[in-house]
Amino acid sequence: MAAKKILMIVGDFVEDYEVMVPFQMLLMVGHKIDAVSPGKKAGQQIATAIHDFEGHQTYTEKRGHNFTLNASYEGVKADDYDAIIIPGGRAPEQLGTDESVLALVRAFVEQGKPVAAVCHGPQLLAAANVIKGRRISAYPACRAEMILAGAEYASIAMDDAITDGQFVTAPAWPAHPAWIAQFLKVLGTRIEA
Template sequence: MKKILFLTGDFAEDYETMVPFQMLEMVGFEVHAVCPGKKKGDTIKTAIHDFLGDQTYTEKPGHNFAINYSFDDVNVEDYAGIAIAGGRAPEYLRLNSKVLEIVQHFFETNKPVAAVCHGIQILAAAGVVKGRKLTAYPAVGPEVTIAGGDYQDIPVTDAYVDGNLVTSPAWPGHAAWIREFLKILGVKIEI
């Protein structure tokens, strides 16, 4: 069984944690959900982000999500790909040098990488977006540009693929980005 590394953390977006984790398991991957400073059995708190007529999204408490693998036990060679949740967690996860080294490994080895929403902040901090076309939550677009990436302004329901990299602006794009991530992972789903 192929393994996927799933990076999340406290106050990651609820849907961007729960849905991809469950969908990747559904198609048969062993998904290791990790967070720096957490071990198997610990939980993270998620946040629900929604638009309620304000100039930006609102944040409500989400669910507790159980981490099923210890961050300190991650061996990047064991994984076929990595997925990165969005929400607020990436703004502090990108400060962890081991997180950045892990992400860099997936780019150096050309393994599949998926990131949604603010998860792209980790990619920018890892220095892996230079010369790449990708999307993100619009408020993260300037970070993509500053880091040398080519920000793609696409509908929130879509995904953008550039080689081994799949990105989407936010959780409404789950169906699109997960479908594209599965394709580059070599998964074929027949209906």
């Protein structure tokens, strides 16, 4: 298996599990992953939030860990990567206000590269206007945004994921086994037991 170079775009209050687990897992299988955030350099940190499902009408939010970025945002180009991952949490709504981030996401899509987005991550896909006509999952509270962006919202179980062409999406972190497995397949990664 040839190692892939993957970009992970994050920001303050990204969901803790949605940045930590995929980051560590993709390193574990041999891929290179650069975690970047606008205005920040390698070695700087972002704050994370823990979203949990505790029986309320929506998730609860608690302060998570600090996550150390391993690459700088300045100069990042889609041409230098094989795929992009967009974790959820609060970060995507803020990232969607940054024109450079939107242009970066559009470049990945236009180049036909794999795009994974989980939970609130698809908000960034909607903001970049790249999901029209696609079947996309997201956290249920993001349903209207997906529809307004022209996507077909996939209402699936919290531990499920969906692949539509280059897009792999899931509603929340309980879907890590499903979306990461689908993303690895789209990447062409084979894991032998």
